[in-house]
Amino acid sequence: MLIPIERKARVPVAAQIVSYLRRAIEAGRLEPGAKLEPIRVLAKELGLNRETVATAYRELEVLGLTESTVGRGTFVVGPADATRTRVGTSALPEERPFEPVFSRTTEATRAFAVARVSYAAPAGAIRFERLIPDAALYPHEEFRKTLNSALAKGGPALYDYGDPRGHEGLRRALVERMARSGIEAEADDVVITAGATQGFAIAARMFCDPGDAVAIESPTYPWAFATLASLGLRTAPVPLAADGLDLERLDATLARGGVRLIYTMPSFHNPTGTSTTLAHRKRLLEIAGRHGVPILEDDFEKDLRVRGRGAPPLRALDRRGLVSYLGTFSKTLFPAARVGWLFTPPAVTAAALLAKRTMDLTTSSLLQAGLALFLREGSYDRHLRRVLKELEARLGCAERALEKHLPDGSSFSRGEGGFLIWVTLPDPIDSAALLAEAKAAGVVYAPGELFYPDGRRSSSLRMSVSQTGPAEIERGVRLLGEVARAALPRGAKRARPPEVVHA
Numbered sequence: 001m002l003i004p005i006e007r008k009a010r011v012p013v014a015a016q017i018v019s020y021l022r023r024a025i026e027a028g029r030l031e032p033g034a035k036l037e038p039i040r041v042l043a044k045e046l047g048l049n050r051e052t053v054a055t056a057y058r059e060l061e062v063l064g065l066t067e068s069t070v071g072r073g074t075f076v077v078g079p080a081d082a083t084r085t086r087v088g089t090s091a092l093p094e095e096r097p098f099e100p101v102f103s104r105t106t107e108a109t110r111a112f113a114v115a116r117v118s119y120a121a122p123a124g125a126i127r128f129e130r131l132i133p134d135a136a137l138y139p140h141e142e143f144r145k146t147l148n149s150a151l152a153k154g155g156p157a158l159y160d161y162g163d164p165r166g167h168e169g170l171r172r173a174l175v176e177r178m179a180r181s182g183i184e185a186e187a188d189d190v191v192i193t194a195g196a197t198q199g200f201a202i203a204a205r206m207f208c209d210p211g212d213a214v215a216i217e218s219p220t221y222p223w224a225f226a227t228l229a230s231l232g233l234r235t236a237p238v239p240l241a242a243d244g245l246d247l248e249r250l251d252a253t254l255a256r257g258g259v260r261l262i263y264t265m266p267s268f269h270n271p272t273g274t275s276t277t278l279a280h281r282k283r284l285l286e287i288a289g290r291h292g293v294p295i296l297e298d299d300f301e302k303d304l305r306v307r308g309r310g311a312p313p314l315r316a317l318d319r320r321g322l323v324s325y326l327g328t329f330s331k332t333l334f335p336a337a338r339v340g341w342l343f344t345p346p347a348v349t350a351a352a353l354l355a356k357r358t359m360d361l362t363t364s365s366l367l368q369a370g371l372a373l374f375l376r377e378g379s380y381d382r383h384l385r386r387v388l389k390e391l392e393a394r395l396g397c398a399e400r401a402l403e404k405h406l407p408d409g410s411s412f413s414r415g416e417g418g419f420l421i422w423v424t425l426p427d428p429i430d431s432a433a434l435l436a437e438a439k440a441a442g443v444v445y446a447p448g449e450l451f452y453p454d455g456r457r458s459s460s461l462r463m464s465v466s467q468t469g470p471a472e473i474e475r476g477v478r479l480l481g482e483v484a485r486a487a488l489p490r491g492a493k494r495a496r497p498p499e500v501v502h503a
Contacts, residue, residue, distance in 0.1 A: 004104055005046055008454065011111050013048060017056035018063075023101045025065050025076055036066065036074040105210075105232045112226040117432070117447060121439040126476030128445040128463045131270070131331070131419060135467075137390060138334050139383040146379060147370035154369045162365035164357050166192025166341070169372035174327075174341050177375070181302070182316030183325065183343060191342045191352045192363045195335075196300050196328040199342040201227050202355040203296040203324050204261060206348055208233050212260040215253055215293070217245050219451030219460075221270045224263060234258075235453045244269075244276035247283050254291040262293055266314060268301040268418030271451045271462035275416055278311040285314060288322055294348075295323045303332045303384055305417035306392040321345035324352070329371065331419070331466075332384060337367055391419070397470040398463070398477065405481030407488060412463075419466040424459055425484050431461040434487055443479040 003020045005013055024030045036057070037045070043053045057074055060066040068074045102110075119129050151158060165171065171190040178185060193199040204214060210232030216224055218237035228235055236259050238250045245264055253259060264284070266276045276284075288295050297314045315325040328340035344352045356362075374380050398421055402412045409426035423445075425431060432447035448458030465473060 003042075003046060005048075006108065009108065009111055011107075014052050014055040014059070017046075017053065018059045019107065021056070021060060022063065022065060026099050027101045030076050032076050034076045036076070038073060105230055108229040108232075109226050112222070112229050117435065117450060119439075119444050121444045122442060124442065125439065126443045126472050126479065127467050128443065128465070128476060130467055131464050132335055133331060133333070133387070133466055134390075134469075135334075137383075137387055139379065142379050142383070143333075143370065143374060146374045146377070147366070150369040150373045151366065153373075154365075158366045158369050160365065161362050162368070164191075164353055164362045166190065166363060167365055167368035167372055169376070170339075170368045171341075173372050173375040174343075178325075178327075178343065182312045184316075185343050186346075189344055189346055189349050191344060191349070191356050192368060193340040193342055193356065194360060194363050195330055195338045196298060196326055196340040197223060197227060198356075198359060199326040199328075199340050200224065200263065200296065200298070201231065201359070202342060202352050203263075203294075203326070204228060204231055204233060205355045206351045207294055208260045213258045215250060215259045215262045216453070217264060217269070218453065219271055219448065219458075220263070220265070221298070222450050225453050237453050240269075240272065244274065244280050245284065247280070247287060250284070251287050251291075254287065254293055259291075259293055262288055262295045263298065264295060264314075265298045265300070267299055267310065268304060268415060268420065270300070271420055271446070271448075272422035273413050273415035273418050273420035274422070275310060278317075281311055281314055281317055285317060285320075285322065289320055296326060297323050298326045300326070300328050301331050301418040302327060304388070304391060304419065306388055306395065307416040310416055315343060318345075321347055324348065332387060333371075333380075337371065339363060339367055339371055391417070391465070393470055394465040394468070394473060395421075397473045398465050401474045401477035405478045407481060407485045410484070419464045421463045421465070423461050423463050423480075425461070426488060427459050428489060429459045429484060429487050430457050431459055432457070434483060437487065438480060438483045441479045441483050443476045443483070445480070 003017055005016055007013065009016070011019075021030065021036070036042075039050050039053045039057060043050045046053070057066065057068065061068055061074075065077065066074050067077050165188065168187060170192060171187040174190055175185050175187050191202070193202065204227065208214060208231070211234065213234040213236040214228055215236045215238055218239050225235060236253050238253055239246050244266065250262070266281055266284075268275060284295070295314060299313055313325060315323045322345070324345065325343035326340065329337050330340070342352055399412070399414055402421070402423065406412070406423070407426060411424045413422040415421070425434075431445070432449045435445070435447055438445065446462040446464070448460035448462070449455050451462065452458065468476065
């Protein structure tokens with residue numbers, strides 16, 4: 001049997017064998033009475049040890065799908081709920097609900113997409129886990145008026161599909177805004193997307209075939225794993241160094257071949273909140289250019305800078321057409337807008353547009369028209385000033401609280417903006433295992449293991465200040481510190497100012 005095995009997947013190999021054979025039995029590809037290959041034969045064919053295959057066969061028997069007899073082998077008896085004919089009885093076929101047989105990419109996607117962490121917590125818990133703007137800061141009334149005005153001006157045309165590239169007024173407004181960061185582009189090189197995740201999927205489709213690899217930072221945005229799996233693509237994780245993506249490791253990874261795209265967040269990285277220097281960005285462009293591998297730059301929190309000037313985006317430094325640039329309104333306005341944008345090099349714009357059209361034809365014309373007017377009339381900048389003032393206060397409060405309450409041996413990132421802080425607790429602590437105690441105490445965070453493609457144990461956690469005010473932040477960090485100290489071995493519970501990682 002040719003059973004596909006993903007050795008680096010989160011799903012255990014024995015479970016993959018069970019899943020494949022169960023689907024084959026339930027779909028009728030393996031009929032009742034069929035004999036499965038002997039354990040030793042299948043183990044040799046798949047390059048596995050016998051115990052792994054034996055475990056899978058035992059599970060199939062527990063499910064009622066097979067029967068094993070010493071000396072004869074393992075035979076299919078049919079789906080567990082099938083009606084069986086016994087001596088002296090008759091049984092009529094029963095109607096059963098359709099049981100879909102999913103594709104390999106669907107199963108691979110599920111391994112990443114199924115929630116592995118429960119964030120359920122007592123009422124009143126401090127929420128540090130979500131990267132969604134505070135509803136109290138939404139420009140509800142102002143955007144409602146702008147949307148009404150856009151609808152009145154645009155008329156019935158806004159109810160149509162619209163230009164697949166996106167609303168021309170919005171594309172022009174974005175080009176003007178990006179020019180402030182040094183990004184030169186034409187409106188025709190902008191594709192409006194249904195959020196940043198769709199932009200990521202478009203770029204992956206443009207450059208990669210199933211089986212190809214995408215170089216990603218490790219840790220990184222977890223839905224990137226699921227998106228790549230859904231497209232039949234592999235991840236090529238590259239660790240972060242002190243100054244960002246480890247460029248020596250990236251160079252070596254690209255040299256091995258098979259990588260068709262680099263996905264990176266050089267500014268306000270998710271989950272660490274850090275940003276790279278100008279020198280790092282230039283070196284990244286040089287390495288990508290030398291290997292001929294394009295880059296997707298995700299600048300999802302671009303407008304959330306509260307300190308310093310920062311280095312120009314990779315797209316502004318690119319002179320060879322390597323970089324496609326991804327942005328979104330989800331973190332500065334509200335996620336329900338589902339509007340992002342992809343600035344593509346002219347040579348790939350047509351391919352990006354084609355990929356977009358195969359997904360959903362076009363993004364809502366009405367919302368785009370409203371956003372265009374919101375930008376043009378200055379409403380967005382007024383809203384942004386309110387958000388930045390609040391964000392600066394929250395980040396300052398969080399950093400002071402972390403310095404005060406974390407146990408000795410901890411560290412945290414101090415970025416130049418964005419909602420995120422990457423907190424690393426002393427090594428004996430597993431942030432995923434600690435979460436239950438933290439929730440019981442009244443504080444919730446995103447454990448570090450979620451941000452690694454292999455789900456590795458991590459003492460780090462992602463802390464978001466997007467939905468918590470200063471008073472809640474102080475209390476939440478104090479509770480986190482208490483829970484962390486309680487989890488440490490005796491003699492390692494002394495509180496002391498932790499190391500601050502500036503980036």
